[in-house]
Structures are given as structure tokens and as C-alpha cells.
Amino acid sequence: MKTRYLILEDGSVFKGNAFGSEKGTVGEVIFTTAMTGYQESISDPSNCSQILTFTYPMVGNYGINPDDFEAIEIGLSGIVVRELAEHPSNFRNQSTLDEFLTEKNVPGIEGIDTRKLTRIIRKHGSLKGKMTNAGEEVNVGEIVAILKATEIPKNVVEQSSITRPYPSPGRGKRVVLVDFGMKHGILRELNKRDCDVIVVPFNTSAKEILAMRPDGVMLSNGPGDPTDIPEAIEMVKDLIGNVPIFGVCLGHQLISLASGATSFKLKFGHRGGNHPVKDLTTGRTELTSQNHGYAIDADSISNTDLEITHVALNDGTVEGVRHKTYPVFCVQFHPEGSCGPEDSTHLFDQFIELMNKESKKETSHA
Numbered sequence: 115m116k117t118r119y120l121i122l123e124d125g126s127v128f129k130g131n132a133f134g135s136e137k138g139t140v141g142e143v144i145f146t147t148a149m150t151g152y153q154e155s156i157s158d159p160s161n162c163s164q165i166l167t168f169t170y171p172m173v174g175n176y177g178i179n180p181d182d183f184e185a186i187e188i189g190l191s192g193i194v195v196r197e198l199a200e201h202p203s204n205f206r207n208q209s210t211l212d213e214f215l216t217e218k219n220v221p222g223i224e225g226i227d228t229r230k231l232t233r234i235i236r237k238h239g240s241l242k243g244k245m246t247n248a249g250e251e252v253n254v255g256e257i258v259a260i261l262k263a264t265e266i267p268k269n270v271v272e273q274s275s276i277t278r279p280y281p282s283p284g285r286g287k288r289v290v291l292v293d294f295g296m297k298h299g300i301l302r303e304l305n306k307r308d309c310d311v312i313v314v315p316f317n318t319s320a321k322e323i324l325a326m327r328p329d330g331v332m333l334s335n336g337p338g339d340p341t342d343i344p345e346a347i348e349m350v351k352d353l354i355g356n357v358p359i360f361g362v363c364l365g366h367q368l369i370s371l372a373s374g375a376t377s378f379k380l381k382f383g384h385r386g387g388n389h390p391v392k393d394l395t396t397g398r399t400e401l402t403s404q405n406h407g408y409a410i411d412a413d414s415i416s417n418t419d420l421e422i423t424h425v426a427l428n429d430g431t432v433e434g435v436r437h438k439t440y441p442v443f444c445v446q447f448h449p450e451g452s453c454g455p456e457d458s459t460h461l462f463d464q465f466i467e468l469m470n471k472e473s474k475k476e477t478s479h480a
């Protein structure tokens with residue numbers, strides 16, 4: 115394997131081995147503590163333009179299969195692992211992680227101390243990084259200056275969403291699913307419940323959505339800073355009060371912003387498959403799958419018509435809210451799991467119940 119370097123904005127240099135694509139790359143370096151599900155994490159569009167580090171020490175050991183993708187295209191800029199499994203073994207395995215990343219043109223680096231890297235990110239807070247190959251000029255000072263001047267891209271939702279609507283038919287409730295860089299797991303959970311889904315681009319207007327006569331609107335996850343898509347915040351503002359809404363991750367942030375709350379960037383994100391979240395309405399704790407770098411400011415909720423329903427037990431941040439009057443609720447974590455536990459898939463049932471309740475109300479008014 116060829117030598118490859120990962121250089122961070124704070125001047126740290128990690129020397130490792132190259133795998134995947136040969137190209138150099140730049141991105142925000144993030145880490146996930148998930149112990150399995152690397153295929154889901156790598157294909158999650160919420161990681162668009164980021165360099166994903168796995169804290170789990172060996173990655174790639176069950177290879178790549180055709181079933182576990184969360185998107186067709188890979189949005190992330192690179193991956194970092196302690197040890198790459200070169201000889202995967204699994205009955206579903208069709209290629210190695212190395213072959214897959216080469217085909218998708220995503221560079222990887224292996225053989226570095228990922229615990230050290232994670233501790234740097236946790237201490238310093240979010241950092242940008244560059245992967246570069248041996249043989250290319252490695253002038254750390256210059257690279258640090260370039261990284262400091264590099265802006266995190268603002269058009270990542272546009273890059274990850276679709277441009278035209280498409281149906282995913284069923285015979286149940288009609289759901290318009292807004293794709294901000296949707297994980298397939300969300301569509302899978304709606305399909306499992308026989309929803310008649312229409313997936314629409316992130317910049318669809320509320321008027322266009324309501325003209326599809328949905329029983330409910332689902333707002334997906336997606337990459338980047340939620341304040342970078344004001345048109346989506348406006349769309350959600352116009353939907354609240356007119357249709358039941360369920361939001362996941364970015365969808366949760368957009369509902370909160372549309373209701374007057376504010377968001378902030380976490381020092382380092384929540385990413386993994388074992389984040390405990392307390393449901394304040396039942397007192398139950400669920401283990402959740404998470405992948406977010408921003409959160410909603412708890413204090414800002416008190417000036418809105420929302421109430422907090424879920425909190426993160428690790429750091430106390432807001433993990434879910436609901437509207438006090440309208441049938442609108444959302445969570446910051448991933449109830450669809452993938453990767454990670456499926457303790458919270460019942461929230462999709464809650465969405466179906468909410469739509470049933472609202473359509474009954476309409477029928478009785480008629």
C-alpha cells in the first residue's frame with residue numbers, strides 16, 4: 115500500500131496507508147463510534163463533503179453487499195480507519211471496502227491511531243483535514259493555511275437531494291417525503307407501513323406539496339447547516355398547521371427553526387449507534403442511531419409553540435420536539451436505525467396514527 119497523510123487544520127499530521135481512490139481530498143473530519151454498519155454510515159448522504167473516521171478498530175470485515183446502502187451515490191469526501199480488513203468474510207459479501215471506494219472515487223487512509231485523532235477532535239472541536247498522497251508535496255504550514263481558508267460548502271443539500279419527484283406507491287396513507295439527502299431507511303420504514311409515498315426535491319414549495327393532497331409530510335435527514343437552506347425553512351413554516359408533519363434529524367432542525375427556535379454547531383457531533391435518549395413523555399430511554407453536527411438550542415424552544423419531548427443523556431441536548439397545537443413532531447436522532455438500533459421505529463407508527471387521527475377529524479367535519 116502507498117503512504118498517505120491526513121493533515122488537520124491544527125497542524126497534526128497522521129501518516130498511514132492509502133486505499134480506495136487515489137485522489138486527494140479536503141473535508142471536515144468527523145468520527146463515528148458505531149461498532150458495525152460501516153456500509154450504512156459511508157452511504158449516509160448526511161456525511162456529504164465530510165471525512166469520516168471510524169473509532170471501531172477494524173472496518174471492512176464483512177465486505178460490501180447490495181442490501182445495506184442508504185443512498186445510491188456516496189457523498190462523503192473520505193474515510194479514516196485504524197485497520198482495513200482486506201479479506202472480508204460474509205455470505206452477502208460482493209466486494210471489499212477498498213474495491214468499493216475505488217469504484218466510487220472516495221479516498222481512504224488506514225493504519226493511523228484513530229483514538230488519538232478522535233481525542234484531538236473532541237478536545238479542539240470540529241476540524242477540517244486534508245488527505246494527501248506521498249510523493250505530492252507535503253508542506254504542513256501551507257496545507258494548514260489552505261484548510262483554514264477553506265469554507266465548508268453550503269450547497270450540500272442541493273448536491274444530495276433529487277431534482278424531480280418520484281413515486282414509491284402503496285395503498286395506505288399518502289406521504290410526501292421531502293428529500294434533503296434522504297437515507298433509504300426512512301423510505302423503507304414508510305413502505306413497510308404501506309404508505310403511498312411521493313419523494314420530492316428539497317426546494318419544493320409548501321403549495322406544491324399541499325397540491326399533492328398528502329395525509330402527512332415527512333422531512334428527511336440531510337447534510338450541512340440547516341440555516342443554509344432558508345427556502346426549506348419557509349416551506350416548513352407554510353406547512354405547519356396545514357398537514358401532519360414528522361421530521362428526522364435535519365427535518366427536526368427545520369421544524370424547530372421554522373417555529374422560531376435557533377440552532378448551533380456542536381463542539382463535535384453525535385455520530386454512532388449507541389446514543390441514549392430519554393423520551394420525556396414516557397420516561398423511557400432508547401438507544402439510538404445518531405449522525406448530526408448541529409443541534410437546536412434548548413433555551414430557544416421556550417419562545418416557540420414547541421415543547422421538548424426527547425433529550426440526549428450524554429450531553430443534555432435537545433433530541434426531539436412536538437408542536438403544542440398542531441400534529442407536528444420530530445426527532446434529532448434516527449428512528450430508522452441503519453446503522454444502529456431499531457428501538458425507535460415505533461415513531462413511524464406514531465406518524466401513521468397521527469395521520470389516521472387527523473383524517474378522521476376531517477371526515478367528521480365534512
Ligand SMILES: NC(=O)CC[C@H](N)C(=O)O
Nearest residue numbers: 335336338363364407408
Ligand atoms: N443526519 C442529519 O440529518 C444531520 C443534520 C445536520 N446536517 C447536522 O449535521 O446536524
